Amino acid sequence: xxxxxxxxxxxxxxxxxxxxxxxxxxxxxxxxxxxxxxxxxxxxxxxxxxxxxxxxxxxxxxxxxxxxxxxxxxxxxxxxxxxxxxxxxxxxxxxxxxxxxxxxxxxxxxxxxxxxxxxxxxxxxxxxxxxxxxxxxxxxxxxxxxxxxxxxxxxxxxxxxxxxxxxxxxxxxxxxxxxxxxxxxxxxxxxxxxxxxxxxxxxxxxxxxxxxxxxxxxxxxxxxxxxxxxxxxxxxxxxxxxxxxxxxxxxxxxxxxxxxxxxxxxxxxxxxxxxxxxxxxxxxxxxxxxxxxxxxxxxxxxxxxxxxxxxxxxxxxxxxxxxxxxxxxxxxxxxxxxxxxxxxxxxxxx
Ligand SMILES: [Zn+2]
Numbered sequence: 038x039x040x041x042x043x044x045x046x047x048x049x050x051x052x053x054x055x056x057x058x059x060x061x062x063x064x065x066x067x068x069x070x071x072x073x074x075x076x077x078x079x080x081x082x083x084x085x086x087x088x089x090x091x092x093x094x095x096x097x098x099x100x101x102x103x104x105x106x107x108x109x110x111x112x113x114x115x116x117x118x119x120x121x122x123x124x125x126x127x128x129x130x131x132x133x134x135x136x137x138x139x140x141x142x143x144x145x146x147x148x149x150x151x152x153x154x155x156x157x158x159x160x161x162x163x164x165x166x167x168x169x170x171x172x173x174x175x176x177x178x179x180x181x182x183x184x185x186x187x188x189x190x191x192x193x194x195x196x197x198x199x200x201x202x203x204x205x206x207x208x209x210x211x212x213x214x215x216x217x218x219x220x221x222x223x224x225x226x227x228x229x230x231x232x233x234x235x236x237x238x239x240x241x242x243x244x245x246x247x248x249x250x251x252x253x254x255x256x257x258x259x260x261x262x263x264x265x266x267x268x269x270x271x272x273x274x275x276x277x278x279x280x281x282x283x284x285x286x287x288x289x290x291x292x293x294x295x296x297x298x299x300x301x302x303x304x305x306x307x308x309x310x311x312x313x314x315x316x317x318x319x320x321x322x323x324x325x326x327x328x329x330x331x332x333x334x335x336x337x338x339x340x341x342x343x344x345x346x347x348x349x350x351x352x353x354x355x356x357x358x359x360x361x362x363x364x365x366x367x368x369x370x371x372x373x374x375x376x377x378x379x380x381x382x383x384x385x386x387x
Contacts, residue, residue: 060312060325065350068338071306071362073355079198081248083273083359084133085351087317088149089257089308091275092133093246094356098197100140102244102255103150104157106130111314118230119148121156121178129317132354135161139196140186142244143167144257145208146174146223148236149313155180166194166203170223170239172385177229185385188242191377202245202373207260208238209280212327245269250370251360254300257309259284261295270371271300273359277309279324282332293340304347304363307337317353 076082078096085091090103106129107122138161141154151171155178158165165175166186175185186194190205211218221237243256243265254271259281274297281289297305310330312322323330334348341348347364351357 060322061331063311063321063323063330063350068307068334068348068350070350070352071357071359073352074358074361075356076358079249080358081251081253081360082356083253083306083351084354084356085306085308086129086133086354087311087321088313089144089255089275089277091255091308091351092135093199093248093253095198095248098139098199099135099137100142100196100199100201100246101135101138101157101161101163102142102144102257104141104154105149105152105313106157106317107153108313108316109148109152114148114233114314118232119152119236120230121153123156125316126153126156126160129354130157130160132317134356137161138163139199140194140201141165142201142242142255143171144206144243144255145241146170146236146239147219148233150257151175151236158184164196166201168222168239168242169385170237172387173223173225173227173239174229174231174236176385176387177227177231182384182387187383187385189240190242192382193373193376194382198248200247200373202247202376204243204245204265205262206241206243206256206258206265207262208241209259209277210284212280213283216327245271245373247373250372251365252371252373253359254296254302255308256296259292259309261292263295266295266299268374269300271302272363272365273304273306274300274302275306275308276337278307278330278333278337279309280328280333282329282336283327286336289336289340293337293344297340297346298344302346302363303365304349304359305337305341306349306351306359307334308351310334321353 106126155175257277
């Protein structure tokens with residue numbers, strides 16, 4: 038086991054408490070918030086639950102990213118081992134009218150993505166898709182091995198009406214001192230409950246989801262790999278914006294080029310901007326230092342204006358017709374590019 042990083046905990050705690058007042062309440066203007074809708078079965082809707090927890094459903098089958106609902110507060114998060122909050126999870130799943138899930142897709146193993154994935158999968162009958170680090174977390178929580186899928190990038194899966202392509206992406210560049218990057222793998226001896234610092238990144242993935250000839254890219258970390266999306270078309274991109282302004286204008290332009298322009302997306306929905314230490318039954322705030330959502334969004338809106346792409350936020354919990362919001366041409370259908378790995382997707386090896 039990795040030694041407990043007490044000094045970092047103390048520093049981070051002191052700093053974040055001092056700076057907690059800097060975060061503002063979320064205001065979707067001027068980009069706007071997409072309107073809720075109800076659609077007949079077979080039609081795709083999306084729902085948002087904070088950070089990068091997104092539900093895609095067509096009323097017959099559904100998949101979710103992360104499934105992160107516990108959102109432990111700072112003091113609890115840094116002083117006590119983390120535990121999925123069964124009540125908060127049940128409440129949020131109820132708010133989003135989430136029934137059964139085919140899959141929970143985990144982009145990386147930091148706690149604000151992977152903390153509740155096994156609990157959500159257990160509650161919904163889902164299979165968890167993630168890295169070997171994610172395997173260590175969900176197997177420690179006794180999710181059955183046959184309900185896991187280990188990915189390394191390049192795989193493709195069919196989950197109900199959804200085809201899912203997995204891409205090996207890159208995590209957001211490290212936050213400034215004293216916030217630890219936690220960019221190792223989760224320890225093989227991982228047990229729950231675990232400290233926040235034991236939820237190491239373990240590699241980062243993005244997910245391209247095809248539903249009936251339409252494609253949605255869920256790219257939750259603010260970083261890019263040159264050429265990763267060559268040949269990929271996406272109608273809608275859920276785009277991670279955390280810490281974007283800190284990376285400078287050249288990085289932001291490359292990020293936009295590689296993830297949004299290359300995929301031809303017509304609608305960009307920012308994700309990973311809210312303060313995940315606040316419960317979901319309170320009004321969302323954007324994250325304070327080291328992030329700066331107004332600055333991140335000024336950059337995103339400028340890039341979007343120059344490339345004719347719509348930017349809009351999701352409401353919490355409500356179903357949204359993201360394809361209509363993207364204004365896509367009904368005749369413009371596309372599919373996933375072929376998988377880049379030939380081996381069969383495997384379950385976690387333990
Ligand atoms: Zn992370």
